[in-house]
Amino acid sequence: MRVVVIGGGPAGLAAALRAAELGAEVTLLERARLGGICFEQGPAPVRALAHAARLVRDSTTWPQFGLRGPHAEVDMHAVIEAARVTAARIHESKNLEGYARARGVTVVQNAGASHFVDPRTVRTERRQIFTADRFVIATGGHSRSLTIPGNEYASSYAELWALEELPRRIAIVGGASTGCQLASVFIDLGVEVTLVETLDRLVPAEDRDVSLGLERTFRARGVRVSTSARVERIDHTSEGLVLKYHTPRGVSEAAVDVVVFAIGWPGNIDELNLAAAGVRTSGSHIRVDEQLRTTAPHVFAVGDINGLSMLVQSAALQGRVAAENAVLGTRRTWESIPISSGCFTDPEYASVGPTEDLARRRGPVAVALVPYDQLTRAVVDHHTDGFCKMIADRQSGQLVAVHVLGENASEIVQIGSTSIAAGLTVEQISDIPFAYPTYGQVIALGALRLAHELGRLPRGRTWDSTEMSDVDGTRDTGPISHSHAP
Numbered sequence: 001m002r003v004v005v006i007g008g009g010p011a012g013l014a015a016a017l018r019a020a021e022l023g024a025e026v027t028l029l030e031r032a033r034l035g036g037i038c039f040e041q042g043p044a045p046v047r048a049l050a051h052a053a054r055l056v057r058d059s060t061t062w063p064q065f066g067l068r069g070p071h072a073e074v075d076m077h078a079v080i081e082a083a084r085v086t087a088a089r090i091h092e093s094k095n096l097e098g099y100a101r102a103r104g105v106t107v108v109q110n111a112g113a114s115h116f117v118d119p120r121t122v123r124t125e126r127r128q129i130f131t132a133d134r135f136v137i138a139t140g141g142h143s144r145s146l147t148i149p150g151n152e153y154a155s156s157y158a159e160l161w162a163l164e165e166l167p168r169r170i171a172i173v174g175g176a177s178t179g180c181q182l183a184s185v186f187i188d189l190g191v192e193v194t195l196v197e198t199l200d201r202l203v204p205a206e207d208r209d210v211s212l213g214l215e216r217t218f219r220a221r222g223v224r225v226s227t228s229a230r231v232e233r234i235d236h237t238s239e240g241l242v243l244k245y246h247t248p249r250g251v252s253e254a255a256v257d258v259v260v261f262a263i264g265w266p267g268n269i270d271e272l273n274l275a276a277a278g279v280r281t282s283g284s285h286i287r288v289d290e291q292l293r294t295t296a297p298h299v300f301a302v303g304d305i306n307g308l309s310m311l312v313q314s315a316a317l318q319g320r321v322a323a324e325n326a327v328l329g330t331r332r333t334w335e336s337i338p339i340s341s342g343c344f345t346d347p348e349y350a351s352v353g354p355t356e357d358l359a360r361r362r363g364p365v366a367v368a369l370v371p372y373d374q375l376t377r378a379v380v381d382h383h384t385d386g387f388c389k390m391i392a393d394r395q396s397g398q399l400v401a402v403h404v405l406g407e408n409a410s411e412i413v414q415i416g417s418t419s420i421a422a423g424l425t426v427e428q429i430s431d432i433p434f435a436y437p438t439y440g441q442v443i444a445l446g447a448l449r450l451a452h453e454l455g456r457l458p459r460g461r462t463w464d465s466t467e468m469s470d471v472d473g474t475r476d477t478g479p480i481s482h483s484h485a486p
Contacts, residue, residue: 001327004029004122004132006114006272008107009036010312011303012138013096014319019136020104022327027106027130029114029122034096034107036140043312045087045161046181050344052079053188057346064382074189076166084161114139115273119296134298134326137279137286138319139272141265141304146173150234153241154259157182167191167257171243173231174262175202177310177343180214182262184346187223194224194254196245201227203343207355207403209369209389214405217347217385226252234259267305283307290333292322300326314339340417342410347386350413353401353420356391364394368449372406375445376437383407390416390426390446397425397456399447408439415443426450427457 001024005016008030016028028034036042059072100107112125121131143156157178170186172179175197183195195202195218201211202218202225218225226247235242243254266284274280278296280287285307292300300322303315314334321334342350359365372378372386386406392399402416419429429447434440451457 001025001134002132003027003134003136003323003326004130005136005138006122007031007036007138007140007303007305008034008096008109009138009140009303009315011140011305011315011319012036012136013100014316015136015138015300015302015323016100016105016319017103018320018323019134019327022323024134024323024327025106026104027108027132028100029111029124029130030107030109031112031114031125031139033091033109034100035091035094044090045083047344048083048086049079050181050185050346052082053185054346056190057188061382074166076189077164079189080161080163113271115271116276116279117273119277119298135277135300136319136322136326137272137294137299137301137305138303138315139268139305141267141310143261144264144266145261146231146263148231148233150236150241151261153234153236154261157260157262160260163258169240169254169256170194170258170260171196171241171254171256172260172262173243174264175199175225175227176205176262177203177345178265179260179262180218180345181343182260183218183223184344187218187221188346192224192256193222194243194256195226196229196231196243196254197225197227198229198231199227203349206349206351207389208357209387210349210351210403210405213387214345214347214349217405224254265304265310267307269305290335291325291331292318292334293325298326308334309339311339311341313341338417338420340410340413342413344410347383347406348409349403349405350409351401351403352413352417353391353399355401355403356389359391359401365400366392366394366450366453368392368446368453370442370446370449372442375439375442377439377441378407380437381407388412388442388446390443390450392426392450392454394454397427397451397454398423399426399429399450402443402446404442406439412439412442415440419443425456426454430457 003019003024003026005012005028016026020026056072097107114122114124117123123129145151169192171194172182173196183193187193202215203211229245229247231245233244240257243259279299280295286301286305288301288306294301302318302322318334321332338352340352369387369389373384378384389403391401399419402413404412426447430451434444
């Protein structure tokens with residue numbers, strides 16, 4: 001079987017490698033360089049940028065630990081360059097092209113845009129022609145602009161990488177994951193930040209407690225947050241830019257140096273000539289079924305292009321699922337596997353499984369929320385602003401969701417993801433001896449509280465053996481045994 005994969009980001013790479021592993025003859029077409037947005041402007045360099053911002057933040061907390069010294073000074077050009085170098089080092093260490101070729105994939109990089117000529121043929125911008133039995137489209141997405149007066153003065157997410165100097169004031173339009181992450185980075189770097197969101201809360205796809213907690217923290221740190229806001233225009237003045245927007249309280253303005261749009265991620269569908277292959281779209285994305293098959297039975301679409309989930313980890317999973325369905329003719333679905341997600345805001349937030357509202361609509365559940373100030377490691381690090389919410393099925397006692405807001409949230413939630421995938425009950429999780437003192441212990445403490453509420457607590461046990469906390473959240477005042485000493 002011949003398989004052509006269009007797009008060499010995480011989704012396309014995963015699809016190509018899995019199809020080759022299953023014995024298909026695979027060709028991978030990439031517009032530029034393998035890795036896509038993920039390695040050029042996405043998680044790799046953004047995480048490096050966020051880390052630099054956290055270092056600046058941490059330098060302001062030295063007195064809390066008895067330390068002295070000047071706060072970190074920001075050289076924006078150097079910070080951007082360091083993030084680029086880090087991303088390049090990651091790309092080099094992975095050797096994506098060599099890895100794919102060694103596993104039997106024919107790699108065509110710098111092919112330019114590819115498009116369908118007919119249902120079984122694609123042509124690249126370099127006029128190369130490829131035919132196949134199956135196709136996997138993984139061309140990703142791009143940032144979007146608002147059609148408002150003055151939109152030419154706004155910057156896109158990608159254009160931020162050209163910043164030479166740190167702006168004094170910035171307005172970010174869009175309060176989902178990208179916008180909130182940018183707000184976090186710039187507030188840590190000492191910039192005055194205005195964050196404007198159309199819907200009634202930040203990160204609206206997340207659990208409501210996470211949304212409200214993140215907004216509360218942002219406001220406390222000086223971010224000017226406006227929700228239920230409608231942006232009207234951007235004016236250019238002698239002193240900079242003025243963003244004008246409506247809120248439930250009336251008209252507002254933000255005088256800034258930079259306006260950034262972070263308002264969506266349409267799929268890269270325009271150059272594919274999908275009609276020639278019989279592939280239909282829905283808005284700016286390709287329509288797929290639960291097996292990731294498009295309206296053309298021999299064509300699959302994975303990653304950002306289908307609009308189902310804008311995450312690297314889900315893109316890679318979709319790539320593998322689509323490859324198996326394309327080559328083996330199986331009916332594997334990608335939604336059957338719990339996918340954890342995290343955003344490197346400050347504080348971080350992360351989740352796996354349904355929100356509390358959705359979980360309650362599906363059936364009876366129990367919910368436990370453990371504040372970070374009851375976690376020894378968080379107290380030690382002076383990062384007590386946050387919580388871990390855990391949701392369990394009342395009948396089976398199995399964990400179904402975890403939502404975390406706080407330091408190391410993205411690492412903590414992976415424990416929840418593993419527990420859900422393994423089908424563990426809350427009492428089984430509560431009996432796992434976690435290392436002390438760690439952030440991950442919050443999972444054991446939350447599981448203990450859920451087990452208590454569900455009447456599934458191990459006989460005679462009412463406290464967490466490491467944190468010395470009762471299930472109702474109060475501290476144990478007895479002596480600490482040597483096994484739990486620092």
